[in-house]
Amino acid sequence: EAQVTQNPRYLITVTGKKLTVTCSQNMNHEYMSWYRQDPGLGLRQIYYSMNVEVTDKGDVPEGYKVSRKEKRNFPLILESPSPNQTSLYFCASSPRQGPVPLHFGNGTRLTVT
Amino acid sequence: GESVGLHLPTLSVQEGDNSIINCAYSNSASDYFIWYKQESGKGPQFIIDIRSNMDKRQGQRVTVLLNKTVKHLSLQIAATQPGDSAVYFCAETGASNYKLTFGKGTLLTVNP
Numbered sequence: 321e322a323q324v325t326q327n328p329r330y331l332i333t334v335t336g337k338k339l340t341v342t343c344s345q346n347m348n349h350e351y352m353s354w355y356r357q358d359p360g361l362g363l364r365q366i367y368y369s370m371n372v373e374v375t376d377k378g379d380v381p382e383g384y385k386v387s388r389k390e391k392r393n394f395p396l397i398l399e400s401p402s403p404n405q406t407s408l409y410f411c412a413s414s415p416r417q418g419p420v421p422l423h424f425g426n427g428t429r430l431t432v433t
Numbered sequence: 434g435e436s437v438g439l440h441l442p443t444l445s446v447q448e449g450d451n452s453i454i455n456c457a458y459s460n461s462a463s464d465y466f467i468w469y470k471q472e473s474g475k476g477p478q479f480i481i482d483i484r485s486n487m488d489k490r491q492g493q494r495v496t497v498l499l500n501k502t503v504k505h506l507s508l509q510i511a512a513t514q515p516g517d518s519a520v521y522f523c524a525e526t527g528a529s530n531y532k533l534t535f536g537k538g539t540l541l542t543v544n545p
Contacts, residue, residue: 324476360537361537362522362535362536362537362538363477363522363535364535365532365533368532410476410477412476417531417532418531419464419465419482419484419526419531421467421479421482422467422477422479422533423479424469424476424477424478425476426474426475426476427474427475427476
């Protein structure tokens, strides 16, 4: 089944403790992206990747890092999480960046205390 | 946990009625538009898309209308069912970099 898989689905952590949210897609997509979703603000792009080893900042990149060493994986790294990063995170992919739909994972709900 | 549906405009319809969800966009250069459905606890799911060279596109029980003059997009759902209850949001992208910009969404509730 074609899908975008995120792990974990739920994560509670404390301020300053480094964490990684994994994202994997099995559709051989070139383009991958991370979003955060907050009430009243909608989906905002954190980082995106056009292809392996090519990443760039989205609208809200502060406090986040990403890497794209393989085509299928695009982990999101929070080196020192803070409470304002408490949010619902989505990974998405598409065959390329262009007029094509994004395929989303089922989300990771992160709480930073 | 807090629902993504809080703080959103809401539309409540009776089962079997037609639903119309609206979206205004601001960028006159937007070239591509998508509607997504997001059910509680799930990621956004693609419904239908439309390019700016069209003003209407139909899918199964759904129709998207694009009015470029007033920068307005609508999603029509025919014979709405309880399973259609979700948050619906539009997204647009320009012709230059194709970065999607998402609307905040509308919560559709279907009453049996």
